[in-house]
Amino acid sequence: MKIENVPVKGLSSDEYEKTLKISWKPTLQYAWDNGIGIGKYLQSLKEGKILAAYCEKCGRIMLPARAFCEMCFRPTDKYLPVKDTGTVNTFAICHVNWDASRLKPDEPRYIPAVIEIDGASPGQGIMHLLGNVEPAKVRIGMKVKAVWKPADKREGSITDILFFEPY
């Protein structure tokens, strides 16, 4: 058995322009229910607090808040606020947008990070952005604190935290 002369024609840009094509732009919009655990998490963000869920069987304090413990497979027992400080577990400095287009040189870079939140069980991280920091100065293990939107501007969204900054 030999696999060579494999089929399929790749189109050059020129050929692609000339070949017949059909265009379609979907017009779908979604409204995703937040449900119970995340609903409470967001409500709490509006109040300027990060909410975790506690499972008394395994003792984990989990982020983001959730209605059931997926390890013990039972409902979580209570919701409790944790601190709005944490430690950078890992981070990136991103120069591209979601559609792979490039940020302009003068546009600020996104610095997404996984942040382990103080007061939650070890390793319980959330993804958020870092700000007020030179990208070159960011380090794994850096202590960071949430910078909140003013209370009257909060809307129950993860973006009620603008970003985390070193403190």
Add this chain to the structure above:
Amino acid sequence: MGFRKVAIVGAGITKFVRRAQETGPEMSYLASKMALDQAGLKLKDVEMVTLGTAPDAFDGVHMKGEYLLSGAGGNNKPYIRNFVGGGTGVFAPIHGWMHVASGACDVCLVVCSEKMSSCHPHPQGAFLTIFDHTTEQPLKPTLIWIFALEMRRYMETYGLTKEDIARVAVKNKNNALDHPSAQVAEAVTIEDILNSEVLAEPVHRLDISPASDGAAAVVLASEDVAKRLTDKPVWIDGVGWNLDTAYWATKDLYYPRYVEKAARMAYEMAGITEPHKEIQVAEPYDPFDYKELHHMEGLLLCERGEAARLTAEGYTARTGNLPTCPSGGALGVGNPIAATGLMKVIEIFLQLREEAGKRQVPGKPRVGVAQAWGDLMQVGTVIVLRR
């Protein structure tokens, strides 16, 4: 364990390209027909068909499984589509294995196809909703974020440099020069990788596999049928799959525990107790270069944190002790998601038959492993082949 023996008896693959003229069903047909011809079978000999393909949003075709049906030879047959993210391409033959190993049929065609070029402005847009719509999407994440985050954590944990990681891309893109399907084969150097554009520090453009169109297929047969068809059957000796939580930010990003669990499942079935000694050729999933290292460790092919050093020493080169991604991998051959995983299975199949041509690794390997990975650092799918 009461499973029947299952062999791969034929394989087919298309070129992997940036934009294919062919439609998804046409690509599926070309790969399927090649696999059947290689096996010496007709479509009427195929009793069941399994199809692996990534989310409908890539091709922009809902019910993609049904859309691809006739090209995959599934008309009026027991046919089923499976999907476990980027792990699909290795899960598809596992799914086919279930059909034959259980005794449900003797001949099963396994097809994987992807046409990502339909999606504009970029297939990354279709990835947005893998992030939690409430707690992550509002931050406007891109797919590269999570890889950059995972790569940095991996580098930090083991004190690795970008050069350590780039060696994988160099090896695979060079290996792919010998693969007839290759989309992005190139005689690159470490400098080329490090000088390529930074997309999300520490990830450079050449650390990443491309978006691709392509298809692949294999024919699986039960022991009796396989022995009638060929004197070189390649046996599926072990299969494993495992999924970890979607709360990806709560995991140890430096180690793919779910890949280890999938590998242990496959090794146990295959009677492999010392994978680093017994596996002679490997195709771990390499959509990003650090992922190959990550997955070598998850597959227990080396100690944790050792994969980069072994790569630097040439251990994973085609002529090394454990040739890894001799095909050229996703980084060199291209990455039409599901078809990539199956391409890796096909590579091990060809290597064990000593029919890999210029890519053939020396030493008449008898045992190999292929693995795929996917979703939010979640899915491990593993298949062990033996000649």
Add this chain to the structure above:
Amino acid sequence: MSFKETIQSNIQLSYFEGQIPVNYQYTLGVAGNKFFETLKQKGEFIASVCSHCGVKTIYPLIYCEECFNPIDTYVSIELEGELYSFTKCYRDYQGNTYDEPHVIGLIRFDGIKGGIIHRLNINEKDLKLGIRVKAKLKPTNKRTGGLDDIVCFEKV
């Protein structure tokens, strides 16, 4: 069993809005390109012909669905066929009412597997299964190589 705390106040129920911001450009494929290029340039329909089992198919394919052999033969066929079924539609896919109901039919062609779904422009009293219908095409200079190159099907 239920969750220990639920949301009691309706005003605290919340949702998050979004979309998948992509659009698509589909190539028509090898056989599809042949069909629509022929329609555009010559004003003809083509079917694929399997040289192994003889089955003709519209829209054409590069492989035979029956015997799975590759196909490289394509033949022009009449623009005229038979109305196999039809429906009268009052709303579009988003639920908006059409100004005029749309009558959509499935047209089969003699001796050929498959068919074409398209608009019908046929008097209500003539609209019956089995009638002969023929494609009305746009003039050559208006055709772009797509389904709208066919204006509609009319009664012969």
